[in-house]
Amino acid sequence: MDASSVADQLRVEIASDVDVVQARQHGRELAAGAGFSTGDQTVIAAAISEVARNILMYAKRGEISLGVVANGDQQGVVIVARDQGPGIPDVSRALQDGYSTSGGLGLGLPGARRLMDDFDIASVVGQGTTVTMRKWRRLPS
Amino acid sequence: MATRSKEQRESPPAGIPMHTQDTAALLRELVAHLRQNRTELREEWARRITRAQLLTAMTEEEIFAEATSVYDNYVEALETGTFEALQAYARNLSERIIPRGVETHEVLGIVLLLRDVLARSLFGKYQEDFDKLNRILDAYEPAANRIANTVAVGFVQERERIIRQQQEAIRELSTPVLQVRERLLILPIIGVIDPQRARQLTEQLLQAIRTNRAKVVVIDITGVAAMDSNVANHLVQTVEASRLLGATVIVTGLSPEIAQTLVTIGVDLSEMATVGDLQGGIEEAERLLGYKVLPLEELTPKA
């Protein structure tokens, strides 16, 4: 993780539902620029949509930064979703399918985790939540 | 080697060990000898190649033409101590001869033959001066080894590249999506499914559903002996994604082992239509599409 370098950082403020659309469109463009297939671009955009919506739902506002990462001969995108909201008391439960405290489908975070290669949540109750996720480009074998 | 070639052109700075300058001088002498006897050594080499029954896929003219180029590149590599030109040539040569069925041992064989031909000619030239012969062989050997190595590695790398390419092609061929009737696709899967192939398969199928406007897809996995739970999950996802495009999927030919895997991972069987064999699957698909198969006599009106 330390060996990877991040370039092309882009930040999107998340404060309303229109920002969710903005964030995933930027994510799709970034993924396209990094050489991801349209299938993977869609997957990345969907994952961004889920974490952005999570910010909106629980913290009301926050930000998402998007970047291209390189690690050895791998290339990928990294998405960091940050908020200063209430935090998640039980992270492992929040990652269970069907668990939702907002009456949603409960697929947001576990769904995003399934779509990405790396997925990590750091959350402190009363201080906020940071979700970091990455997707690596499948290299032709 | 590369450093020495530099010293060879410029005047060597003080403190360079004697044998390095000596080697450079000897290699220069060697190169001059090889240039002088280019015609006969080349011919001798080509003769030996034919006699050893190497490169049988090529005509004698072709062998001679290639032998000439390799010879010249060889001498150049000895002279300059740089291998880029030889490497590029080896790659180019491999690209041309691999499709004709030339094997690794043949390429190694011809390079070793050239080494032998040249060494013999050195024996002939310096047989009177045993000490000089020894020193010239000392200079020649490492260079010759490195050249043989460069050519062989170049060949093997090219071969590996071609094999990778072919694997990719086979991968694509091994997941054919066939249209057997209007709006009916069949996807017979044979062999081992790894996650990458499973993914490729899904992408191809979903595209094919759209292009062929398919309403029913039969996925036949008779030819798949086993799948792990990852791939089984993937199969379920493929069925679900196809349905999102408006197509019904029928899975046929589930082996007992795969049935076991699907039950173990807890697949929702209400979401997946399965029929025992491919024939049954096609019949079911035709029924869904509104086709009815009748014997001919039932169609001909009775007189």
Next chain:
Amino acid sequence: MDVPILKQGHFLIASIQSALSDADLSQLREKLIERVGRFRARGVIVDVTALDVMDSFAVRTLRDIAHMARLRGAETVIVGIQPEVAFAMVQLGLTLKGISTALDLEEGLAFLNQHTQGRLDEKGERGRIERG
């Protein structure tokens, strides 16, 4: 972003033209459900060809539309889901279970014609006996 809703016979067709925010989606749901009643529609088609992503909110809204429309007497078909979008959806775990889907508008109309046929005659009167 307003989604136009067309009335064709007994069917309503909503064709989404571009990416929608959550508010747009909710508005579409309200409008469609209101019109199902107003036009006594028997079928609803939501054309999502233009959507390049469907996340959990979009899918939940489509599911709500289908369920609410059914409660008000209309069958819903979702048409035009793109192959990549479908694949991303199933990986997310969003499968639109129990909701009808079709390849495109044409297929969606054919589906609705077939599935509402038995309950309507040519003039759209209810109560006709189902054809075999």
